[in-house]
Amino acid sequence: MNMPKNGLKREPRLACALTLVLALLLPLGLAHAAAPVQEKVQLTAPETVARGDAFVAEVVSAEPMEGATFFWRGKRHAVAAREVRDVAGAAPVWRAELMLPAPLGEKAQSLSLGACAGKECKQPEATRKVGLYDRKRPVQRLTVDKKYVAPPPEEAARIRRDREKVAAALAQRLPERQWELPLDRPVPGTVSSLFGLKRVFNGEPRGMHRGLDLRGAQGSPIRACADGVVALVDDLYFSGNAVYINHGDGVFTSYLHMSKPLVKPGEHVKRGQVIGLVGATGRVTGPHLHLGLVVQGESVDPQPLLAPAEQVKPAPAAGGEKK
Incomplete structure (x- = not known):
């Protein structure tokens, strides 16, 4: 049988060339198809x-x-x-x-x-x-004046106005952020009641504890957790003497049950500045500070964001009040 000269060699060479081209192009195509979208930020x-x-x-x-x-x-x-x-x-x-x-x-x-x-x-x-x-949230049972468990009807209007005042304060906005982490501890005392506790007052279940209670002697200083502008100072039915501070970008701290506030609405305060004195006003069982943290309109736990207690130096009582 007559065959073209070198015919047996040309076809394998061509096949090898095609195989090589496919081997080079196919992975490139697959890599291009599988490449993740690059995020701009x-x-x-x-x-x-x-x-x-x-x-x-x-x-x-x-x-x-x-x-x-x-x-x-x-x-x-x-x-x-x-x-x-x-x-x-x-x-x-x-x-x-x-x-x-x-x-x-x-x-x-x-x-x-x-x-x-x-x-x-x-x-x-x-x-x-x-x-x-979820974190484990235990139950806390407390005994308080009965008027704070079932408020008298004549206090209903005041309680409603209190809520409106707090809502208006939390709606305020600052042009720039003024907080830095960790937040300063407002008092050196240890925690007496955790955030998120399920509260029972005088045997009757109530809502969760939306703040962090810190131990403090009557009249001891309370310091601002961060720079900010005072958004509210008022005597509220449940919270007693209260101060709310706007730290910008939707972050607020609140300091409740004071014996005496030492700042005014609109005042600019610095981190560590004394803003009031520990007391036992409002619904309490004794002197302490209820520290609240509100972020984008939601109450959250301040404790994970606070500086360790050992970094806080106890300060002398201010205002001449007795401990």
């Missing part, structure tokens, strides 16, 4: 958060940005960004941080957190899942 947040706690989310961009917008629990929160250099001589980056709540009543097992560069953006450029878990 870097978004960081804890993987899990306890219900009742707050956490800080952060957006970092290598490109200049005026601010960032965070998307959490169906709401948008726009905050300013700041230019920082993590290492001397390094290129600057732009960073925006926001404190966010994981409320006690949230039923979901995880929530989506989104963010984008800019204060006016409408859609997230980066997303993360934040898992939620």
Whole structure:
């Protein structure tokens, strides 16, 4: 049989060439198809958060940005960004941080957190899942004056006005954030009642404890947890003499049951400044400070964000009141 000269060699060479081309092109095509979408900004947040706690989310961009917008629990929160250099001589980056709540009543097992560069953006450029878990919340039984368990009818209007005053104070906004973590401890005393306790007053179940009770002697100084502006000073039916401070970006602290407030609404206060004296006004069993932390309209546990107790130096009583 006659065959073309070198015919047996050409076909294998051609096959080898085609195989080589496919071997080079196919992985490139697969790699291109599987490549993840590049996020325009870097978004960081804890993987899990306890219900009742707050956490800080952060957006970092290598490109200049005026601010960032965070998307959490169906709401948008726009905050300013700041230019920082993590290492001397390094290129600057732009960073925006926001404190966010994981409320006690949230039923979901995880929530989506989104963010984008800019204060006016409408859609997230980066997303993360934040898992939620429960802490054990024990029951606390207390005996108080019966008027604080079943308030007299004539006090109903006052209680309603108190709630309206607090709501109006918490609706105030500051143009920029003034808090830094950890927050200063307002008194050196240890914890007497945890946040989230299930309260029973005079044998009757009531709502959860929405603050942190810290031990303190009558008349001892109470200090601001961070810089801010005083949003409310008033004598409230349940809270007694109370001071609320706005720290910006939706973060407020409240200081309840004071014997005497020492600041006025609208006053700018500095971290560590004495703002009042420990007392036993309102619904209490004795002198102490009820510290509240409200983040984006939700009461959360202040304790994880406070400086350790050993870092606080006890201060002398102010105002000449006896301990």
